[in-house]
Amino acid sequence: MASFKDQARSHYFTYPYFAFRRPAELEGGGQLHPVAIVGGGPVGVTAALELARFGVPSVVIEADDTLAEGSRAICFSRRTLEILDALGVAGAVMKKALPWTHGTSYYKDKPVFRLEMPHGEHDKFYPMVNLQQCYLEKFLTDRAAAEPLIDIRWQSRVVGLTREADKVTLDIETPEGRYPLCARYVIAADGARSVMRQLLGLSLHGQSYEGRYLIADIVLRSDYPTERRAWFDPPSNPGSTVLMHKQPDDIWRIDYQLRDDEDAEQQLQEPRIRQRIAAHLSFIGETKPWELDWFSLYKAHSLCLDDYVEDRVIFAGDAAHLVPIFGVRGLNSGIADANNLGWKLALVIEGKAPPALLRSYGAERRAATFDVFANAGKSTLFMTPPSRGYAVMREAALRLAVDQALTRPLINPRQSQPFYYRESALNTDDRAFAGGPPPGALPPGRRLTDGGYLCDLIGRAFTLLAFDDAMRDYLGPWLAAQAGVSLTVLTDDLRADFDAAPASLYLLRPDGHVAARFKARPSLADLEAALKRAQGNA
Amino acid sequence: MMSLGLSDSDLEQAFDRLAQALDAVGEDKERSFLAALALTLAGRMAGLTEVDAAIAMALRAAER
Numbered sequence: 001m002a003s004f005k006d007q008a009r010s011h012y013f014t015y016p017y018f019a020f021r022r023p024a025e026l027e028g029g030g031q032l033h034p035v036a037i038v039g040g041g042p043v044g045v046t047a048a049l050e051l052a053r054f055g056v057p058s059v060v061i062e063a064d065d066t067l068a069e070g071s072r073a074i075c076f077s078r079r080t081l082e083i084l085d086a087l088g089v090a091g092a093v094m095k096k097a098l099p100w101t102h103g104t105s106y107y108k109d110k111p112v113f114r115l116e117m118p119h120g121e122h123d124k125f126y127p128m129v130n131l132q133q134c135y136l137e138k139f140l141t142d143r144a145a146a147e148p149l150i151d152i153r154w155q156s157r158v159v160g161l162t163r164e165a166d167k168v169t170l171d172i173e174t175p176e177g178r179y180p181l182c183a184r185y186v187i188a189a190d191g192a193r194s195v196m197r198q199l200l201g202l203s204l205h206g207q208s209y210e211g212r213y214l215i216a217d218i219v220l221r222s223d224y225p226t227e228r229r230a231w232f233d234p235p236s237n238p239g240s241t242v243l244m245h246k247q248p249d250d251i252w253r254i255d256y257q258l259r260d261d262e263d264a265e266q267q268l269q270e271p272r273i274r275q276r277i278a279a280h281l282s283f284i285g286e287t288k289p290w291e292l293d294w295f296s297l298y299k300a301h302s303l304c305l306d307d308y309v310e311d312r313v314i315f316a317g318d319a320a321h322l323v324p325i326f327g328v329r330g331l332n333s334g335i336a337d338a339n340n341l342g343w344k345l346a347l348v349i350e351g352k353a354p355p356a357l358l359r360s361y362g363a364e365r366r367a368a369t370f371d372v373f374a375n376a377g378k379s380t381l382f383m384t385p386p387s388r389g390y391a392v393m394r395e396a397a398l399r400l401a402v403d404q405a406l407t408r409p410l411i412n413p414r415q416s417q418p419f420y421y422r423e424s425a426l427n428t429d430d431r432a433f434a435g436g437p438p439p440g441a442l443p444p445g446r447r448l449t450d451g452g453y454l455c456d457l458i459g460r461a462f463t464l465l466a467f468d469d470a471m472r473d474y475l476g477p478w479l480a481a482q483a484g485v486s487l488t489v490l491t492d493d494l495r496a497d498f499d500a501a502p503a504s505l506y507l508l509r510p511d512g513h514v515a516a517r518f519k520a521r522p523s524l525a526d527l528e529a530a531l532k533r534a535q536g537n538a
Numbered sequence: 539m540m541s542l543g544l545s546d547s548d549l550e551q552a553f554d555r556l557a558q559a560l561d562a563v564g565e566d567k568e569r570s571f572l573a574a575l576a577l578t579l580a581g582r583m584a585g586l587t588e589v590d591a592a593i594a595m596a597l598r599a600a601e602r
Contacts, residue, residue, distance in 0.1 A: 107602070110602075378550060381554075381557075385557075387557070387561045388560065388561060388565060389558060389559070389560030389561035389562075390557040392557070392560055392568070393553055393556050393557040393560065396599065397553065399599035399600065400595060400596075400599045402598075402602055403598065404599075406549075409546040409550070410549065410550065410553055412546075
């Protein structure tokens with residue numbers, strides 16, 4: 001990471017200092033923790049909050065003494081906001097973040113593509129918001145600090161690891177000495193340079209792209225609305241691609257591509273960065289004074305582990321997969337990992353599901369990773385053409401797109417979408433449905449008559465969605481015998497969204513994805529079998 | 539006006555295949571390849587009106 005200043009000099013964010021606190025293990029005490037999470041970044045803390053939501057305590061091990069520097073991941077999707085909402089963090093995010101629904105792509109100075117992301121009365125959150133990662137980390141750690149089931153240990157570094165049949169022992173190095181920390185399961189959420197990956201001798205596999213981007217934050221007061229803007233071959237930076245996003249606190253993120261013939265070391269010199277940014281701001285008519293706040297160099301990768309579950313060590317976020325920046329899938333994917341893993345690990349820890357359930361985490365999230373690779377890979381080939389052939393074709397597509405719709409779909413940045421676990425082993429389907437969300441998918445965004453939203457049902461429990469009050473009587477005795485299953489009866493007007501008959505039934509997982517559905521009223525034995533399958537008992 | 543015959547997905551695949559064909563043929567034969575491709579596609583069009591429209595589109599694009 002290249003940075004020209006220390007964190008204390010940020011123009012907009014006061015980085016907190018987290019002191020080291022001596023844990024019981026350093027006094028000769030300690031216990032077998034249910035879960036240790038390596039990495040106190042956004043994925044690790046989200047995983048801790050997910051586990052706490054299910055009553056499972058965790059210890060988070062973080063090497064640093066503050067939050068990650070710079071804006072980094074800045075675009076958070078509607079699905080991420082829904083996940084954060086269930087954790088009690090979305091309120092703080094929405095007070096600070098800048099929502100957006102549109103984007104414009106330009107060839108030189110001419111608009112060639114207009115991105116429009118649907119947003120309507122049935123959506124609780126905007127399709128995308130911009131917020132610096134340091135703010136998201138602050139909101140997550142503030143929430144975790146108020147949660148008695150989460151123990152974040154700052155200035156603590158994992159330097160060794162021993163795996164046994166029933167536990168993992170981490171060797172933790174601290175300012176006041178080393179200690180062993182024992183846990184039944186370990187979540188490795190320690191980022192792109194994961195120490196856990198190294199300690200287990202694992203490596204990422206896949207593809208790295210040649211294109212390099214310099215990403216910079218500047219302080220600039222501008223009234224230009226919040227939207228994604230991209231310029232291909234702009235007069236200000238010929239041969240380059242420039243992206244621009246507005247962030248809170250008058251911070252603007254500018255990403256620009258370094259041409260193949262440009263020397264990275266030279267281009268990382270602060271005067272050169274200022275020169276290129278000044279040229280771009282002048283080109284788009286921004287004349288107010290501005291200041292450089294932070295910068296870094298970025299290369300696109302599509303890399304992942306062969307398996308995200310290594311016995312009792314489970315990888316999440318950048319420790320498991322590196323995805324290209326284009327389409328804003330990096331941290332959004334990591335948050336989805338934590339959301340997928342939380343309920344499964346909680347059920348296993350509590351003895352309510354077999355360890356085999358964790359295999360579905362690896363299978364589902366690796367499938368999601370490959371979907372990201374496919375979409376982000378296409379975006380990356382267009383954003384950073386890897387060969388002359390791609391460069392020639394891109395130029396032709398952009399030139400035609402100025403006045404022809406024909407090639408505009410090629411310019412679509414393919415923004416992050418929730419993944420549909422189509423092939424999940426946890427699914428039970430009913431072929432009688434002709435529409436509605438199939439198993440593995442998320443229900444549609446819908447506003448309910450009580451003023452709430454369907455996505456509010458993402459909670460602690462498996463949720464049965466029924467479409468007729470008569471189902472309460474039918475399911476009542478069965479539900480009374482189940483722990484962790486709730487019933488919600490939706491109003492008649494929502495039947496069409498689910499292609500439901502009055503006696504139809506949907507079973508949602510705790511992460512909100514559909515686990516099973518029945519067009520006609522199911523037998524209780526069939527319902528029980530679907531629940532068991534969704535809990536990994538099939 | 540030309541009809542939009544390809545789906546978005548097919549258009550993406552066509553883009554990839556053309557880019558890879560350009561890489562395969564190499565820079566020195568690029569012009570011949572593109573001319574041959576243009577003539578091949580023209581031969582599959584319904585009539586000269588469509589060919590003229592395509593030429594006009596490409597001319598405008600080339601002048602930008």
